[in-house]
Amino acid sequence: MMFELSEEHRMLKDLVAKFVDRELMPLEPAVLAREAQGQKVGLTDEEEARLHARCKELGLWGLDVPAELGGANLPVVALMGMNEELGRTPVPFYFPPDSPNLHMLMAAANPEQRRLYLDPYARGEAKSAIAISEPGAGGDPAAMITRAVKDGGDWVINGRKIWISRVPYADFTIVMARTGEGKRHEGITAFIVEKGTPGFHIEREIPMLGGQRTYEVLLEDCRVPEAQMLGRLGQGFAPMQLRLTIRRLQMGAWCTGMAVRALDMLCSHARQRSTFGVRLADRQAVQWWIAEAATKIHACRLMVLDAAAKQDAGQDVRTEASMVKVFATEMAQDVIDHAMQAYGAMGMTKELPLQLMMQKVRTMRVYEGPSEVHRMVIARRVLDSRR
Amino acid sequence: MKILVPVKRVVDYNVKVRVKSDGTGVETAGVKMSMNPFDEIAVEEAVRLKEKGVATEIVAVSMGVAASAETIRTALAMGADRGILVETDVDLQPLAVAKLLKAIVAKEAPNLIIMGKQAIDDDMSATGQMLAALLGWPQGTFASKVAIEGDGVTVVREVDGGLETVALTLPAIVTTDLRLNEPRYASLPNIMKARKKPIETLKPADLGVDPAPRLTVLTVAEPPKRQAGVKVGSVAELVAKLKTEAKVI
Ligand SMILES: Cc1cc2nc3c(=O)[nH]c(=O)nc-3n(C[C@H](O)[C@H](O)[C@H](O)COP(=O)(O)OP(=O)(O)OC[C@H]3O[C@@H](n4cnc5c(N)ncnc54)[C@H](O)[C@@H]3O)c2cc1C
Numbered sequence: 001m002m003f004e005l006s007e008e009h010r011m012l013k014d015l016v017a018k019f020v021d022r023e024l025m026p027l028e029p030a031v032l033a034r035e036a037q038g039q040k041v042g043l044t045d046e047e048e049a050r051l052h053a054r055c056k057e058l059g060l061w062g063l064d065v066p067a068e069l070g071g072a073n074l075p076v077v078a079l080m081g082m083n084e085e086l087g088r089t090p091v092p093f094y095f096p097p098d099s100p101n102l103h104m105l106m107a108a109a110n111p112e113q114r115r116l117y118l119d120p121y122a123r124g125e126a127k128s129a130i131a132i133s134e135p136g137a138g139g140d141p142a143a144m145i146t147r148a149v150k151d152g153g154d155w156v157i158n159g160r161k162i163w164i165s166r167v168p169y170a171d172f173t174i175v176m177a178r179t180g181e182g183k184r185h186e187g188i189t190a191f192i193v194e195k196g197t198p199g200f201h202i203e204r205e206i207p208m209l210g211g212q213r214t215y216e217v218l219l220e221d222c223r224v225p226e227a228q229m230l231g232r233l234g235q236g237f238a239p240m241q242l243r244l245t246i247r248r249l250q251m252g253a254w255c256t257g258m259a260v261r262a263l264d265m266l267c268s269h270a271r272q273r274s275t276f277g278v279r280l281a282d283r284q285a286v287q288w289w290i291a292e293a294a295t296k297i298h299a300c301r302l303m304v305l306d307a308a309a310k311q312d313a314g315q316d317v318r319t320e321a322s323m324v325k326v327f328a329t330e331m332a333q334d335v336i337d338h339a340m341q342a343y344g345a346m347g348m349t350k351e352l353p354l355q356l357m358m359q360k361v362r363t364m365r366v367y368e369g370p371s372e373v374h375r376m377v378i379a380r381r382v383l384d385s386r387r
Numbered sequence: 388m389k390i391l392v393p394v395k396r397v398v399d400y401n402v403k404v405r406v407k408s409d410g411t412g413v414e415t416a417g418v419k420m421s422m423n424p425f426d427e428i429a430v431e432e433a434v435r436l437k438e439k440g441v442a443t444e445i446v447a448v449s450m451g452v453a454a455s456a457e458t459i460r461t462a463l464a465m466g467a468d469r470g471i472l473v474e475t476d477v478d479l480q481p482l483a484v485a486k487l488l489k490a491i492v493a494k495e496a497p498n499l500i501i502m503g504k505q506a507i508d509d510d511m512s513a514t515g516q517m518l519a520a521l522l523g524w525p526q527g528t529f530a531s532k533v534a535i536e537g538d539g540v541t542v543v544r545e546v547d548g549g550l551e552t553v554a555l556t557l558p559a560i561v562t563t564d565l566r567l568n569e570p571r572y573a574s575l576p577n578i579m580k581a582r583k584k585p586i587e588t589l590k591p592a593d594l595g596v597d598p599a600p601r602l603t604v605l606t607v608a609e610p611p612k613r614q615a616g617v618k619v620g621s622v623a624e625l626v627a628k629l630k631t632e633a634k635v636i
Binding site for chain 2: 007008010011012014015018019057058059060063072
């Protein structure tokens, strides 16, 4: 038994590695400069259009989209190698379409919704967002109070969502709301709300670490036709969980890539910087950082591949995904921190990508569920499995 | 026109090569291996000739351990049509490779062979020339430009001091230099298609060739460590040092 990507999946990873080196790395200085000036970290429309054209040429599009929708239908395992490469640069970019909502739509959309939302999304032509979190319900989404009430042929949604990414650019947002009297997970339903729907107000933009932006959304008598209920009434939690699982595995791969970059930088600096007449690379303190980083990167990569392979085999990997999410984000943070420390003052500058990766990984310990919540879930499952 | 492109599996150009602790060679265990970059240029040139309608078939050949099939697969993903793997664990030296290639030429009858001017592992720069001698074919080595005209090929060669243009009659051998082209990267659909392209596996014995090494490697060693540099205070001091210490002027 070999714990590595197949030959073909290695070739795909190499393809993305070249894409990152030739197309994304050259954009890094501009992205870092934008962040240093306090702007939103993103690509210009022109940069994004050029990258998308290149992706189309290279077939880096619709990677996990099923063949009947024109995609490459790659297994999750293949995507993990490719995402690891994308993680090597903080230039924000993904190959359209973004996976999590794709999988949620595939699991829950009816034929008409497939035509209206999934097909254009799968083609990479539509953008989407997901609104789960609320001021009183984040790490514990089952505490949400946003409510949808049936009124004739429509649902009328009222509530407040916060920390929602991408929402101003989204052609549609999947909004989670309470529809029944059930407690906690029961009675939560997903709705597709199109951009510009009356009563769907984007109240404010919230600047976050790493030049990221999230948004607060007020739903005020926001009316959507019954046909826009996604999946079964009161059963929205399970497809939402699937979506979160996909993202958590992807985050594991991104973190592996970030840590690889930080370790590369740490090694190159440690070899050429001398203090007190000795190279940093010859100091035990630095060597231990390097050894620990290499070991944890190896462990993380294997954890990600294991969870991805099980996901491809149709197993429930929620526990593995939680483990990956906690381990990967904390691992990457440690490795980046040591690299920054080894660079000294240079590591504190906004000219190196390390600080931007650090800010990103800091937010990753919170979004898609804080580490502590995942630990709680893992511990519960472990305890429950013992007699 | 059929083009044969030999491709070699070498330590990836980004990897820092390390000598094995027993001095018998370089470490390849656990090291990322890739197609020799000059061979990538050769595959690219062949694929361009096919895209222009000049070539009809491209056959990629690799020799060595079973994992060399992966290098062939990369060539197939770039656009070669099929592959031949000559599988052996013997350490292959240029003469053995040239003899094996000669046997494959007898089997395949290509009109043109495009190959790397050298492999970045041992930098021998010998196989193409040896093959030309064994076959009695004309050779255009270190090519920075290749043009097929009728039954001939014009090759612009990068030689010391400038460029030399030679006209060869097909069949011929061209070895590639860095400036010939910039190799494409295999696109995702082509990587997927490569899976379905055939790779034939042969042994040296099937080709009637004894690949045993003719050269004995005594020892492989790291280059000597560079001495630390010194800072000079003035041009005069520099010139003095170059005269008296370095003795180069
Ligand atoms: C960059 C970014 C993008 C985001 N994008 C989206 C989005 O697109 N859509 C969306 O719906 N949401 C989004 N979020 C919100 C995110 O999912 C929530 O912030 C996250 O789930 C945590 O919720 P909270 O902020 O309410 O923290 P809380 O749930 O209040 O938790 C706060 C802290 O309390 C501790 N804690 C909580 N529960 C436990 C426990 N059981 N045991 C021990 N300690 C505990 C943890 O330390 C935790 O960090 C985003 C967040 C960020 C930072």
